Amino acid sequence: MTLAEPLTIARLRLHVSGVVQGVGFRPFVYGLAEAWQLAGFVGNNSAGVFIEVEGPARALAQFEAALRREPPPLAVIEAITSETLPVRGEAGFRIVASEAAAATLTLISPDVAVCEACLREMRDPHNRRYRYPFINCTHCGPRFTIIRALPYDRPLTTMAAFTMCPACAAEYQDPRNRRFHAQPNACPVCGPRLWLEAEAAERMEGEAALTEVRRRLADGQIVAVKGVGGFHLACAADSEAAVQRLRERKGRPAKPFALMVADLAAAQALVALDDAAAELLTSPARPIVLARHRPTAALARWVAPGNAALGVMLPYSPVHHLLLEASGPLVMTSGNLSDEPIAKDNAEARRRLAGLADAFLMHDRDIHIQCDDSVVRAAAPPVPVRRSRGYAPFPVALPFAVPPLLAVGGELKATFCLARGRHAFMSQHLGDLENLETLRVFEAAADHLQRVLACAPEVIVSDLHPRYLASRWAAEHAAGRRHVRVQHHHAHVAAVMAENGHPPGTPVLGFAFDGTGYGPDGAIWGGEVLVADYAGYERVSHLAYVPLAGGDAAVRRPYRVALAHLRAAGLAWEGDLPPVQACSDAEQAVLAHQLSTGLNSVPTSSMGRLFDAVASLLNLRQTATYEAQPAIELEGMAGAWPFGGADEVAYAFDLRAGVFDAAPVWRALVMDLRAGLPAALLAARFQASVAVLILALSRRLRAARGLNVVALSGGVFQNTALTTAATRLLQADGFHTLTHSRVPPNDGGLALGQAVVGGFEAR
Ligand code: ZN
Ligand code: ZN
Ligand code: FE
Secondary structure, eight states, X not given: OOOOOOOOEEEEEEEEEEEOSSSSHHHHHHHHHHHTTOEEEEEEETTEEEEEEEEEHHHHHHHHHHHHHSOOTTOEEEEEEEEEEOOOOOOSEEEOOOBOOSOOOOOOOOOBOOOHHHHHHHTOTTSTTTTOTTOOBTTBBOOTTTBOSSSOOGGXXXXXXXXXXXXXXXXXXXXXXXXXXXXXXXXXXXXXXXXXXXXXXXXXXXXXXXXXXXXXXXXXOOEEEEOSSSEEEEEETTOHHHHHHHHHHHTOSSSOOOEEOSSHHHHHHHBOOOHHHHHHHHSTTOOEEEEEBOTTOOOOGGGSTTOSEEEXXXXXXXXXXXXXXXXXXXXXXXXXXXXXXXXXXHHHHHHHTTTTOSEEEEESSOOSSOOXXXXXXXXXXXXXXXXXXXXXXXXXXXXXXXXXXXXXXXXXXXXXXXEEEEEEEEOOOOOOOOSHHHHHHHHHHHHHHHHHTTOOOSEEEEESOTTOHHHHHHHHHOTTSXXXXXXXXXXXHHHHHHHTTOOTTOOEEEEEEEEEXXXXXXXXXXXXXXXXXXXXXXXXXXXXXXXXETTHHHHHOHHHHHHHHHHHTTOOOOTTSHHHHHSOHHHHHHHHHHHHHOTTEEEEOOHHHHHHHHHHHTTSOSSOSSTTHHHHHHHHHHHTSOOOOSGGGOOOOBOTTSSBBOHHHHHHHHHHHHTTOOHHHHHHHHHHHHHHHHHHHXXXXXXXXXXXXXXXXXXXXXOHHHHHHHHHHHHHTTOEEEOOSSXXXXXXXXXXXXXXXXXXXXX
């Protein structure tokens, strides 16, 4: 006789928080409950997903374990709480209506690339969505860009305009269907449509439109393609004429264009990808991955002139897949004029892109908020350059709780950060916040994020710079709220501390190397060594000041900065030196006057400008058309020089005066240049010098302050060769290093640092 185990019936109430809405979580729970034959219900509330389940205790334990172990692919579980309730004797399992609760802590999903299951359907001639350009399901499709407000339900998205046909509605209501509650669910009968518009041409729809777009692209035309977060401008990447025309029309002479290719194999033909880079490229976020060009790549020279890296992405919307299936690599660049925000509405695109595109591939699923493509540099680990579509608004976890706050960010590569509790929500990329057009996008995006997160900031945080548009906006909108101003480089260091979960109260040695940041002494900072924590910073060293004459002119004409450095190093402006050759006699005379009198010039410790100046000395580039172009080309050149250990070839900065002086580096560079050494070697040596400098300064400060954690942040650390070299040297010497892997080291990550510094002060 066997004794059956007593069947203990119990009831549990579970609450799951994290990214759990709009990702197929309730059907997943439904399926699990059915599998374990449990009774009860599941529903959404504004804090996440609530579940009540009743059944044998062992089945409940299995259910709970599976919940944690195998959530749907897009879900990110932050916490599960569980409590025991009295048994009710309920039968069957149901999905119940959404419950509106006071707390609003739900996280919303970023936009997600179309999934394999949907692609299979799209390619199946017997499927009712065969070749339908807006196919999606609970596990894929647009999210962030179509949501107007929470809860994430169809009436509050831009899909509200489309009434589901009976077939779609049946899928939507069936918990066993993979489109159960897929808010953007649609089909050719009831959903959005695709069409082509061009001057003096008939409007074409669907398949005819796609065929016509392919024909026009092959013909060298530029087509505006409406995607998920805005319009792209597309042209054939192997057409020299088309790419050049696009550069002329866009007012973008040299900045690299990103490419979209059909699949991973096509990407591998263009760029060298390691496993991590391939994984990123094919991830649901589908960022643009910057990787080293293959020399064999058959592309127009004008795609990425002077750049060792090439930005490549894979199709992420069904429209892209249909477009790329029969075409070679396409240039896919943001639909805007240089520096303007990306166009997202049909009428707006017709107006703003009229002079740029020969035709428009439109659709009628509105984009509520724009979201540019993300950019990640392939490296170990990969470094985000722009965190936007596919990532926003997924939060960064903070090491301590902050009150609801809005950190408005900087000026270039602008983003803002909305934070509360231990979540920092970084916005999508907004562009350079230098004009009213971008400021309006900033306002719209800030309003949108506050709405979808139901977050009303009590604190406003901005950069110290009084003339940044964002800082002025903060001052004007802080009324009645606390306004905290954070020094630029302190924010950089705090950003890398925060994303690494560095705890408060333990200062780090922070190296903040970038192009420009407002210094409280009136100088332009950018080569800063700070002893910092979230509460404050002490500037313990910096690159010795040189005068920067004529502000912006120095960014566009790096030879001017080179001449200032030569002069500061006591080197004469002799005619054999490339920056001297690049500068007319008249300009030299004015510059010499400015440098000696200080007229119209500001002292700067900018490391970014030092890189630009060295690029000028090596004659890599004398005029720049985008920020940091010379520095990026210097990195590319340095990478072409193969050598191992950094320290034996480095030039030494002079550290005697507490600051670090580049004068001896300049003297050595000029000597090597005159000795006829190759530019690639000098570029590599200079880069190694900066890594060795970081180690030398860290050792000194460890001895003086007993600090062992080194944080690297600022746009200069987008140079992955430098970051890798510095990290290796530091770690070999026993330092713990903090580097960026979640938010960009450039000003795109600045708002995170502002949020934690401002949040720490106001907590
Ligand atoms: Zn799907
Ligand atoms: Zn339908
Ligand atoms: Fe910066």
